[in-house]
Amino acid sequence: MGLQGLRLYNTLTQKKEEFKPINPPRVGMYACGPTVYNYAHIGNLRTYIFNDILRRTLLKNGYKLTHVMNITDVGHLTSDADTGEDKMLVSARKEKKSVWDIADFYTKAFFRDTALLNIQKPDIVCKATEHINDMIEMNKKIERNGYAYFKGGNLYFDTGKLKDYGKLARLKLENLREGARTDKDPNKKNPTDFVLWFTKSKFQDQEMKWPSPWGVGYPGWHIECSAMSSKYLGEQFDIHTGGIDHIPVHHTNEIAQAEAAFQKKPWVRYWIHAEFLVMDKGKMAKSSGEFITLQTLIDKGFNTLAYRYLCLGTHYRKQLMFSWEAMRTAASAYKALKNRIMELKDENTTFDKSNKKEYYKTEFMNRVNDNLNMPRALALLNNMLRDDSLGSKEKIELINDFDEILGLDLLKEEKIEVSEDVKELVERREQARKKKDFKLADKLREEIKAKGFILEDTSAGPKLKKL
Numbered sequence: 001m002g003l004q005g006l007r008l009y010n011t012l013t014q015k016k017e018e019f020k021p022i023n024p025p026r027v028g029m030y031a032c033g034p035t036v037y038n039y040a041h042i043g044n045l046r047t048y049i050f051n052d053i054l055r056r057t058l059l060k061n062g063y064k065l066t067h068v069m070n071i072t073d074v075g076h077l078t079s080d081a082d083t084g085e086d087k088m089l090v091s092a093r094k095e096k097k098s099v100w101d102i103a104d105f106y107t108k109a110f111f112r113d114t115a116l117l118n119i120q121k122p123d124i125v126c127k128a129t130e131h132i133n134d135m136i137e138m139n140k141k142i143e144r145n146g147y148a149y150f151k152g153g154n155l156y157f158d159t160g161k162l163k164d165y166g167k168l169a170r171l172k173l174e175n176l177r178e179g180a181r182t183d184k185d186p187n188k189k190n191p192t193d194f195v196l197w198f199t200k201s202k203f204q205d206q207e208m209k210w211p212s213p214w215g216v217g218y219p220g221w222h223i224e225c226s227a228m229s230s231k232y233l234g235e236q237f238d239i240h241t242g243g244i245d246h247i248p249v250h251h252t253n254e255i256a257q258a259e260a261a262f263q264k265k266p267w268v269r270y271w272i273h274a275e276f277l278v279m280d281k282g283k284m285a286k287s288s289g290e291f292i293t294l295q296t297l298i299d300k301g302f303n304t305l306a307y308r309y310l311c312l313g314t315h316y317r318k319q320l321m322f323s324w325e326a327m328r329t330a331a332s333a334y335k336a337l338k339n340r341i342m343e344l345k346d347e348n349t350t351f352d353k354s355n356k357k358e359y360y361k362t363e364f365m366n367r368v369n370d371n372l373n374m375p376r377a378l379a380l381l382n383n384m385l386r387d388d389s390l391g392s393k394e395k396i397e398l399i400n401d402f403d404e405i406l407g408l409d410l411l412k413e414e415k416i417e418v419s420e421d422v423k424e425l426v427e428r429r430e431q432a433r434k435k436k437d438f439k440l441a442d443k444l445r446e447e448i449k450a451k452g453f454i455l456e457d458t459s460a461g462p463k464l465k466k467l
Protein backbone atom coordinates (compact mmCIF):
# COMPACT_ATOMS: atom_id res chain seq x y z
CA MET A 1 0.00 0.00 0.00
CA GLY A 2 1.28 3.44 -0.87
CA LEU A 3 1.46 6.55 1.26
CA GLN A 4 -1.93 7.74 2.44
CA GLY A 5 -2.95 11.31 3.20
CA LEU A 6 -3.77 12.70 6.60
CA ARG A 7 -7.13 11.76 8.13
CA LEU A 8 -8.38 13.46 11.29
CA TYR A 9 -11.38 12.97 13.53
CA ASN A 10 -13.50 16.11 13.34
CA THR A 11 -15.66 16.85 16.38
CA LEU A 12 -17.92 18.99 14.21
CA THR A 13 -18.96 16.15 11.92
CA GLN A 14 -18.19 13.35 14.40
CA LYS A 15 -16.32 11.53 11.66
CA LYS A 16 -12.78 10.75 10.66
CA GLU A 17 -12.23 12.86 7.54
CA GLU A 18 -9.60 13.29 4.91
CA PHE A 19 -7.77 16.51 5.69
CA LYS A 20 -8.22 19.07 2.93
CA PRO A 21 -6.92 22.55 3.71
CA ILE A 22 -8.65 25.66 2.35
CA ASN A 23 -5.52 26.96 0.58
CA PRO A 24 -3.05 24.12 0.18
CA PRO A 25 -0.20 23.83 0.88
CA ARG A 26 -0.91 26.47 3.50
CA VAL A 27 -2.53 25.36 6.75
CA GLY A 28 -3.74 27.56 9.58
CA MET A 29 -4.04 25.97 13.01
CA TYR A 30 -5.13 27.59 16.26
CA ALA A 31 -4.56 25.89 19.60
CA CYS A 32 -6.17 27.13 22.79
CA GLY A 33 -3.24 27.94 25.05
CA PRO A 34 -2.76 27.91 28.79
CA THR A 35 -4.39 30.13 31.37
CA VAL A 36 -1.27 31.34 33.12
CA TYR A 37 -2.38 31.56 36.72
CA ASN A 38 -0.56 28.46 37.87
CA TYR A 39 1.87 25.82 36.59
CA ALA A 40 0.60 23.55 33.83
CA HIS A 41 -0.23 20.10 35.20
CA ILE A 42 0.68 16.95 33.33
CA GLY A 43 -2.89 16.75 31.98
CA ASN A 44 -2.55 20.15 30.32
CA LEU A 45 0.85 19.07 29.02
CA ARG A 46 -0.66 15.94 27.52
CA THR A 47 -2.89 18.17 25.40
CA TYR A 48 0.13 20.18 24.21
CA ILE A 49 2.03 16.99 23.38
CA PHE A 50 -0.95 15.94 21.23
CA ASN A 51 -0.87 19.36 19.58
CA ASP A 52 2.84 19.03 18.94
CA ILE A 53 2.33 15.65 17.25
CA LEU A 54 -0.32 17.21 15.04
CA ARG A 55 2.00 20.11 14.24
CA ARG A 56 4.91 17.80 13.34
CA THR A 57 2.59 15.60 11.26
CA LEU A 58 1.34 18.54 9.22
CA LEU A 59 4.91 19.67 8.61
CA LYS A 60 6.06 16.16 7.68
CA ASN A 61 3.20 15.96 5.18
CA GLY A 62 4.69 19.01 3.48
CA TYR A 63 2.15 21.62 4.56
CA LYS A 64 3.22 25.21 5.15
CA LEU A 65 1.88 25.60 8.63
CA THR A 66 1.01 28.70 10.62
CA HIS A 67 0.40 27.49 14.14
CA VAL A 68 -1.03 30.07 16.53
CA MET A 69 -1.43 29.66 20.27
CA ASN A 70 -2.85 32.15 22.76
CA ILE A 71 -1.85 32.85 26.31
CA THR A 72 -4.89 33.57 28.47
CA ASP A 73 -3.80 36.23 30.90
CA VAL A 74 -7.18 37.83 31.52
CA GLY A 75 -10.87 36.96 31.59
CA HIS A 76 -10.92 33.19 32.29
CA LEU A 77 -13.29 32.91 35.23
CA THR A 78 -13.21 30.14 37.79
CA SER A 79 -16.00 28.48 35.84
CA ASP A 80 -15.69 28.19 32.08
CA ALA A 81 -18.87 30.24 31.89
CA ASP A 82 -19.61 33.60 33.49
CA THR A 83 -19.59 32.77 37.17
CA GLY A 84 -16.77 33.15 39.64
CA GLU A 85 -13.77 35.39 39.62
CA ASP A 86 -10.97 35.89 37.14
CA LYS A 87 -8.54 33.02 37.76
CA MET A 88 -5.58 35.39 37.44
CA LEU A 89 -6.94 37.61 40.16
CA VAL A 90 -7.47 34.77 42.62
CA SER A 91 -3.91 33.59 42.08
CA ALA A 92 -2.44 37.10 42.43
CA ARG A 93 -4.19 37.57 45.74
CA LYS A 94 -2.96 34.21 47.00
CA GLU A 95 0.63 34.83 45.95
CA LYS A 96 0.60 38.53 46.89
CA LYS A 97 1.82 39.56 43.44
CA SER A 98 0.36 41.68 40.67
CA VAL A 99 -1.64 39.85 38.01
CA TRP A 100 0.98 40.93 35.46
CA ASP A 101 3.77 39.29 37.46
CA ILE A 102 1.69 36.14 37.84
CA ALA A 103 1.11 35.99 34.09
CA ASP A 104 4.77 36.57 33.30
CA PHE A 105 6.01 33.98 35.78
CA TYR A 106 3.67 31.18 34.71
CA THR A 107 4.08 31.89 31.00
CA LYS A 108 7.83 31.39 31.38
CA ALA A 109 7.23 28.25 33.43
CA PHE A 110 4.94 26.91 30.70
CA PHE A 111 7.53 27.34 27.97
CA ARG A 112 10.23 25.80 30.14
CA ASP A 113 8.03 22.73 30.60
CA THR A 114 7.10 22.46 26.93
CA ALA A 115 10.75 22.77 25.90
CA LEU A 116 11.66 19.90 28.25
CA LEU A 117 9.01 17.81 26.48
CA ASN A 118 10.36 18.64 23.01
CA ILE A 119 7.15 20.49 22.21
CA GLN A 120 7.95 22.88 19.38
CA LYS A 121 6.96 26.48 19.90
CA PRO A 122 3.98 27.61 17.81
CA ASP A 123 4.80 30.10 15.06
CA ILE A 124 2.76 32.82 16.74
CA VAL A 125 2.17 33.07 20.49
CA CYS A 126 -0.31 35.81 21.34
CA LYS A 127 -1.32 37.19 24.71
CA ALA A 128 -4.90 38.16 25.37
CA THR A 129 -3.90 41.38 27.13
CA GLU A 130 -2.03 42.53 24.02
CA HIS A 131 -5.11 42.09 21.81
CA ILE A 132 -7.80 43.94 23.70
CA ASN A 133 -8.45 46.22 20.74
CA ASP A 134 -8.99 43.29 18.39
CA MET A 135 -11.52 41.88 20.84
CA ILE A 136 -13.32 45.22 21.11
CA GLU A 137 -13.46 45.47 17.31
CA MET A 138 -14.89 41.99 17.04
CA ASN A 139 -17.49 42.70 19.74
CA LYS A 140 -18.48 45.79 17.79
CA LYS A 141 -19.04 43.67 14.67
CA ILE A 142 -21.13 41.18 16.64
CA GLU A 143 -23.18 44.04 18.05
CA ARG A 144 -23.58 45.71 14.62
CA ASN A 145 -24.79 42.43 13.15
CA GLY A 146 -27.48 42.20 15.82
CA TYR A 147 -26.12 39.36 17.97
CA ALA A 148 -25.39 41.29 21.15
CA TYR A 149 -27.26 43.21 23.81
CA PHE A 150 -26.14 45.41 26.68
CA LYS A 151 -27.72 44.82 30.04
CA GLY A 152 -26.79 45.46 33.65
CA GLY A 153 -23.39 46.82 32.65
CA ASN A 154 -22.28 43.89 30.49
CA LEU A 155 -22.36 43.16 26.81
CA TYR A 156 -23.93 39.74 26.15
CA PHE A 157 -23.97 37.45 23.16
CA ASP A 158 -27.55 36.60 22.21
CA THR A 159 -27.42 32.88 21.47
CA GLY A 160 -31.13 32.94 20.60
CA LYS A 161 -30.21 34.69 17.36
CA LEU A 162 -28.15 31.75 16.07
CA LYS A 163 -30.21 28.82 14.81
CA ASP A 164 -27.31 26.40 14.96
CA TYR A 165 -25.86 27.50 18.31
CA GLY A 166 -24.31 24.51 20.04
CA LYS A 167 -23.74 22.46 16.89
CA LEU A 168 -20.20 21.49 17.88
CA ALA A 169 -21.33 19.91 21.12
CA ARG A 170 -24.70 18.83 19.64
CA LEU A 171 -26.31 20.71 22.48
CA LYS A 172 -30.02 20.18 22.71
CA LEU A 173 -30.96 23.71 23.55
CA GLU A 174 -34.53 22.93 24.44
CA ASN A 175 -33.25 20.51 27.08
CA LEU A 176 -30.92 23.02 28.61
CA ARG A 177 -32.51 24.05 31.83
CA GLU A 178 -31.69 27.40 33.33
CA GLY A 179 -28.89 26.89 35.81
CA ALA A 180 -27.80 23.57 34.40
CA ARG A 181 -24.65 25.01 32.91
CA THR A 182 -24.83 28.72 33.50
CA ASP A 183 -25.30 31.06 36.40
CA LYS A 184 -28.74 32.44 37.04
CA ASP A 185 -27.86 35.84 35.68
CA PRO A 186 -31.12 37.84 35.50
CA ASN A 187 -29.69 39.91 32.65
CA LYS A 188 -29.48 36.94 30.29
CA LYS A 189 -32.21 36.45 27.72
CA ASN A 190 -31.28 32.80 27.15
CA PRO A 191 -29.51 30.49 29.60
CA THR A 192 -26.70 29.91 27.08
CA ASP A 193 -26.00 33.62 26.51
CA PHE A 194 -22.54 34.68 27.59
CA VAL A 195 -20.59 37.83 28.29
CA LEU A 196 -18.58 39.50 25.56
CA TRP A 197 -17.47 42.41 27.73
CA PHE A 198 -17.66 42.89 31.48
CA THR A 199 -17.68 46.42 32.81
CA LYS A 200 -16.64 47.57 36.24
CA SER A 201 -20.11 46.59 37.40
CA LYS A 202 -18.79 43.09 37.95
CA PHE A 203 -15.53 42.83 39.93
CA GLN A 204 -14.61 46.11 41.54
CA ASP A 205 -11.09 44.97 42.32
CA GLN A 206 -10.31 43.79 38.79
CA GLU A 207 -6.75 44.99 38.26
CA MET A 208 -6.75 44.56 34.48
CA LYS A 209 -9.24 46.85 32.81
CA TRP A 210 -9.51 48.84 29.64
CA PRO A 211 -11.80 51.51 28.16
CA SER A 212 -14.36 50.30 25.62
CA PRO A 213 -17.58 51.53 23.97
CA TRP A 214 -19.46 49.68 26.75
CA GLY A 215 -17.49 51.18 29.62
CA VAL A 216 -14.24 50.44 31.42
CA GLY A 217 -13.91 46.72 31.90
CA TYR A 218 -12.44 43.57 30.47
CA PRO A 219 -13.30 40.94 27.87
CA GLY A 220 -15.19 37.71 28.34
CA TRP A 221 -12.90 34.71 28.00
CA HIS A 222 -14.17 33.32 24.70
CA ILE A 223 -13.74 36.45 22.60
CA GLU A 224 -9.94 36.36 22.83
CA CYS A 225 -9.70 33.13 20.85
CA SER A 226 -12.16 34.17 18.13
CA ALA A 227 -10.43 37.55 17.75
CA MET A 228 -6.81 36.42 17.83
CA SER A 229 -7.22 33.33 15.64
CA SER A 230 -8.99 35.36 12.96
CA LYS A 231 -6.43 38.13 13.18
CA TYR A 232 -3.59 35.77 12.37
CA LEU A 233 -5.32 33.09 10.29
CA GLY A 234 -8.17 34.87 8.54
CA GLU A 235 -11.95 34.81 8.86
CA GLN A 236 -12.04 31.13 7.98
CA PHE A 237 -9.26 28.67 8.67
CA ASP A 238 -8.41 24.98 8.81
CA ILE A 239 -7.84 23.55 12.29
CA HIS A 240 -8.75 24.48 15.85
CA THR A 241 -7.66 22.34 18.80
CA GLY A 242 -8.05 22.04 22.54
CA GLY A 243 -9.00 19.62 25.27
CA ILE A 244 -12.46 18.02 25.24
CA ASP A 245 -13.61 20.23 28.12
CA HIS A 246 -13.71 23.12 25.64
CA ILE A 247 -16.39 21.57 23.42
CA PRO A 248 -19.61 22.53 25.24
CA VAL A 249 -18.82 26.09 26.30
CA HIS A 250 -15.59 27.70 25.13
CA HIS A 251 -15.42 26.40 21.57
CA THR A 252 -19.18 26.52 21.16
CA ASN A 253 -19.05 30.19 22.05
CA GLU A 254 -15.99 30.86 19.90
CA ILE A 255 -17.91 29.54 16.89
CA ALA A 256 -20.97 31.64 17.74
CA GLN A 257 -18.89 34.81 17.98
CA ALA A 258 -16.94 34.26 14.78
CA GLU A 259 -19.89 33.20 12.65
CA ALA A 260 -21.92 36.14 13.95
CA ALA A 261 -19.10 38.61 13.29
CA PHE A 262 -17.96 37.38 9.86
CA GLN A 263 -21.23 35.93 8.54
CA LYS A 264 -19.36 33.01 6.97
CA LYS A 265 -19.76 29.30 7.69
CA PRO A 266 -18.04 27.21 8.72
CA TRP A 267 -15.61 29.39 10.61
CA VAL A 268 -13.21 26.47 11.18
CA ARG A 269 -13.14 23.28 9.11
CA TYR A 270 -11.63 20.77 11.52
CA TRP A 271 -12.14 20.77 15.28
CA ILE A 272 -9.73 18.36 16.94
CA HIS A 273 -10.08 17.61 20.64
CA ALA A 274 -7.80 15.73 22.99
CA GLU A 275 -9.20 13.51 25.73
CA PHE A 276 -8.24 14.07 29.34
CA LEU A 277 -5.55 12.64 31.50
CA VAL A 278 -7.20 11.20 34.58
CA MET A 279 -6.02 9.82 37.90
CA ASP A 280 -7.66 7.18 40.07
CA LYS A 281 -9.42 9.97 41.90
CA GLY A 282 -10.87 11.44 38.71
CA LYS A 283 -9.80 14.27 36.47
CA MET A 284 -6.77 16.37 37.17
CA ALA A 285 -7.77 19.99 37.50
CA LYS A 286 -5.55 23.02 37.71
CA SER A 287 -8.05 24.83 39.87
CA SER A 288 -8.21 22.14 42.55
CA GLY A 289 -4.63 22.96 43.57
CA GLU A 290 -3.78 19.25 43.80
CA PHE A 291 -2.00 18.31 40.68
CA ILE A 292 1.18 16.84 39.31
CA THR A 293 3.50 19.13 37.39
CA LEU A 294 6.45 18.28 35.19
CA GLN A 295 8.70 19.36 38.06
CA THR A 296 7.04 16.70 40.26
CA LEU A 297 8.15 14.09 37.71
CA ILE A 298 11.68 15.54 37.56
CA ASP A 299 11.91 15.57 41.35
CA LYS A 300 10.99 11.90 41.37
CA GLY A 301 13.88 11.20 39.01
CA PHE A 302 11.96 10.75 35.76
CA ASN A 303 13.25 11.82 32.39
CA THR A 304 10.76 14.34 30.98
CA LEU A 305 10.79 12.54 27.64
CA ALA A 306 9.68 9.36 29.39
CA TYR A 307 6.48 11.30 30.10
CA ARG A 308 6.20 12.19 26.42
CA TYR A 309 6.71 8.48 25.65
CA LEU A 310 3.94 7.59 28.12
CA CYS A 311 1.56 10.00 26.38
CA LEU A 312 2.33 8.61 22.93
CA GLY A 313 1.36 5.16 24.17
CA THR A 314 -2.32 6.14 24.42
CA HIS A 315 -4.32 7.48 21.50
CA TYR A 316 -5.16 11.16 21.99
CA ARG A 317 -8.91 10.42 21.77
CA LYS A 318 -8.73 8.01 24.70
CA GLN A 319 -8.46 8.91 28.36
CA LEU A 320 -4.97 8.46 29.70
CA MET A 321 -5.11 6.86 33.12
CA PHE A 322 -2.08 8.22 34.94
CA SER A 323 -0.54 6.29 37.81
CA TRP A 324 2.99 6.13 39.21
CA GLU A 325 3.08 2.50 38.14
CA ALA A 326 2.28 3.48 34.54
CA MET A 327 4.91 6.21 34.72
CA ARG A 328 7.58 3.76 35.95
CA THR A 329 6.68 1.26 33.23
CA ALA A 330 6.91 3.96 30.56
CA ALA A 331 10.24 5.17 31.94
CA SER A 332 11.83 1.73 31.80
CA ALA A 333 10.40 1.04 28.33
CA TYR A 334 11.79 4.36 27.12
CA LYS A 335 15.19 3.61 28.64
CA ALA A 336 15.25 0.12 27.11
CA LEU A 337 14.35 1.59 23.73
CA LYS A 338 17.16 4.11 23.92
CA ASN A 339 19.65 1.47 25.06
CA ARG A 340 18.68 -0.75 22.13
CA ILE A 341 19.21 2.18 19.78
CA MET A 342 22.62 2.99 21.32
CA GLU A 343 23.67 -0.60 20.67
CA LEU A 344 22.72 -0.17 17.02
CA LYS A 345 25.16 2.69 16.79
CA ASP A 346 28.00 0.31 17.67
CA GLU A 347 26.89 -2.38 15.21
CA ASN A 348 27.73 -0.51 12.02
CA THR A 349 26.10 -2.85 9.48
CA THR A 350 24.41 -1.87 6.27
CA PHE A 351 21.96 -4.02 4.28
CA ASP A 352 18.33 -3.99 3.26
CA LYS A 353 17.30 -7.48 2.23
CA SER A 354 13.86 -6.93 0.84
CA ASN A 355 13.47 -3.22 0.38
CA LYS A 356 12.11 -2.94 3.89
CA LYS A 357 13.30 0.61 4.53
CA GLU A 358 10.72 2.12 2.19
CA TYR A 359 8.03 -0.14 3.61
CA TYR A 360 8.70 1.05 7.17
CA LYS A 361 8.90 4.68 6.15
CA THR A 362 5.53 4.55 4.41
CA GLU A 363 3.86 2.37 7.01
CA PHE A 364 4.99 4.67 9.82
CA MET A 365 3.46 7.71 8.11
CA ASN A 366 0.30 5.77 7.30
CA ARG A 367 -0.16 5.00 10.97
CA VAL A 368 0.53 8.59 12.00
CA ASN A 369 -1.71 9.93 9.23
CA ASP A 370 -4.50 7.68 10.44
CA ASN A 371 -5.77 10.23 12.95
CA LEU A 372 -2.40 10.30 14.75
CA ASN A 373 -2.32 6.69 15.82
CA MET A 374 0.85 6.97 17.86
CA PRO A 375 0.45 3.68 19.77
CA ARG A 376 0.53 1.87 16.40
CA ALA A 377 3.41 4.05 15.20
CA LEU A 378 5.43 3.12 18.31
CA ALA A 379 4.59 -0.55 17.78
CA LEU A 380 6.00 -0.29 14.26
CA LEU A 381 9.20 1.25 15.61
CA ASN A 382 9.61 -1.79 17.86
CA ASN A 383 8.91 -4.22 15.01
CA MET A 384 11.46 -2.47 12.86
CA LEU A 385 14.12 -2.66 15.57
CA ARG A 386 13.62 -6.44 15.73
CA ASP A 387 13.64 -6.91 11.97
CA ASP A 388 16.76 -8.82 10.83
CA SER A 389 16.38 -7.89 7.21
CA LEU A 390 17.70 -4.38 7.92
CA GLY A 391 21.22 -3.35 8.86
CA SER A 392 21.91 -1.00 11.77
CA LYS A 393 22.58 1.94 9.47
CA GLU A 394 19.22 1.55 7.75
CA LYS A 395 17.54 1.27 11.13
CA ILE A 396 19.24 4.43 12.37
CA GLU A 397 18.11 6.28 9.26
CA LEU A 398 14.54 5.20 9.94
CA ILE A 399 14.73 6.14 13.61
CA ASN A 400 15.93 9.56 12.59
CA ASP A 401 12.97 9.87 10.25
CA PHE A 402 10.40 8.63 12.79
CA ASP A 403 11.78 10.90 15.50
CA GLU A 404 10.87 13.98 13.48
CA ILE A 405 7.35 13.15 14.60
CA LEU A 406 7.92 11.25 17.84
CA GLY A 407 10.23 13.94 19.24
CA LEU A 408 11.76 11.48 21.70
CA ASP A 409 15.45 12.28 21.09
CA LEU A 410 15.93 8.63 20.22
CA LEU A 411 19.41 9.09 18.79
CA LYS A 412 20.66 11.54 21.37
CA GLU A 413 23.25 10.04 23.70
CA GLU A 414 22.33 10.49 27.33
CA LYS A 415 24.98 12.52 29.05
CA ILE A 416 25.82 10.45 32.07
CA GLU A 417 27.43 11.93 35.10
CA VAL A 418 30.09 9.57 36.38
CA SER A 419 31.60 10.11 39.79
CA GLU A 420 35.35 9.87 40.41
CA ASP A 421 35.08 6.55 42.28
CA VAL A 422 33.23 4.93 39.36
CA LYS A 423 35.84 6.28 36.93
CA GLU A 424 38.55 4.75 39.09
CA LEU A 425 36.76 1.37 39.16
CA VAL A 426 36.52 1.43 35.35
CA GLU A 427 40.23 2.21 35.11
CA ARG A 428 41.17 -0.60 37.54
CA ARG A 429 38.97 -3.05 35.65
CA GLU A 430 40.62 -2.08 32.38
CA GLN A 431 44.04 -2.80 33.93
CA ALA A 432 42.81 -6.17 35.27
CA ARG A 433 41.40 -7.08 31.86
CA LYS A 434 44.67 -6.21 30.14
CA LYS A 435 46.53 -8.41 32.62
CA LYS A 436 43.97 -11.15 31.84
CA ASP A 437 42.90 -11.24 35.51
CA PHE A 438 39.28 -11.93 34.53
CA LYS A 439 38.22 -12.84 38.03
CA LEU A 440 39.16 -9.41 39.34
CA ALA A 441 37.77 -7.75 36.20
CA ASP A 442 34.39 -9.42 36.77
CA LYS A 443 34.40 -8.47 40.43
CA LEU A 444 35.06 -4.83 39.55
CA ARG A 445 32.32 -4.92 36.93
CA GLU A 446 29.92 -6.06 39.68
CA GLU A 447 31.07 -3.18 41.89
CA ILE A 448 30.39 -0.77 39.04
CA LYS A 449 26.94 -2.31 38.63
CA ALA A 450 26.25 -1.83 42.31
CA LYS A 451 26.92 1.86 41.75
CA GLY A 452 24.27 1.97 39.02
CA PHE A 453 26.17 1.47 35.79
CA ILE A 454 26.56 -1.29 33.24
CA LEU A 455 29.99 -1.56 31.73
CA GLU A 456 30.32 -2.87 28.20
CA ASP A 457 33.41 -3.52 26.15
CA THR A 458 33.13 -2.04 22.68
CA SER A 459 35.63 -1.71 19.85
CA ALA A 460 36.16 1.86 21.06
CA GLY A 461 36.96 0.73 24.63
CA PRO A 462 34.82 0.34 27.76
CA LYS A 463 31.46 2.12 27.70
CA LEU A 464 29.18 2.95 30.63
CA LYS A 465 25.41 2.88 30.56
CA LYS A 466 23.04 3.84 33.32
CA LEU A 467 21.22 0.89 34.83
Ligand code: AMP
Residues within 6 Å of the ligand: 032, 033, 034, 035, 036, 042, 043, 044, 045, 046, 047, 241, 242, 243, 244, 245, 246, 275, 276, 277, 278, 283, 284, 285, 286
Ligand atom coordinates in the same frame (compact mmCIF):
# COMPACT_ATOMS: atom_id res chain seq x y z
P1 AMP B 1 -6.10 25.75 30.80
O1 AMP B 1 -4.71 26.25 31.10
O2 AMP B 1 -6.86 25.36 32.02
O3 AMP B 1 -6.87 26.73 29.93
O4 AMP B 1 -5.94 24.40 29.97
C1 AMP B 1 -4.99 24.25 28.97
C2 AMP B 1 -5.34 23.07 28.10
O5 AMP B 1 -5.29 21.85 28.84
C3 AMP B 1 -6.73 23.14 27.50
O6 AMP B 1 -6.66 22.75 26.12
C4 AMP B 1 -7.53 22.14 28.30
O7 AMP B 1 -8.57 21.59 27.53
C5 AMP B 1 -6.49 21.11 28.62
N1 AMP B 1 -6.73 20.30 29.83
C6 AMP B 1 -7.22 20.71 31.03
N2 AMP B 1 -7.27 19.69 31.90
C7 AMP B 1 -6.79 18.59 31.26
C8 AMP B 1 -6.58 17.22 31.62
N3 AMP B 1 -6.85 16.74 32.84
N4 AMP B 1 -6.07 16.38 30.68
C9 AMP B 1 -5.78 16.84 29.45
N5 AMP B 1 -5.94 18.11 29.04
C10 AMP B 1 -6.44 18.99 29.93
Ligand code: ZN
Residues within 6 Å of the ligand: 031, 032, 033, 225, 250
Ligand atom coordinates in the same frame (compact mmCIF):
# COMPACT_ATOMS: atom_id res chain seq x y z
ZN1 ZN C 1 -9.59 29.25 23.35
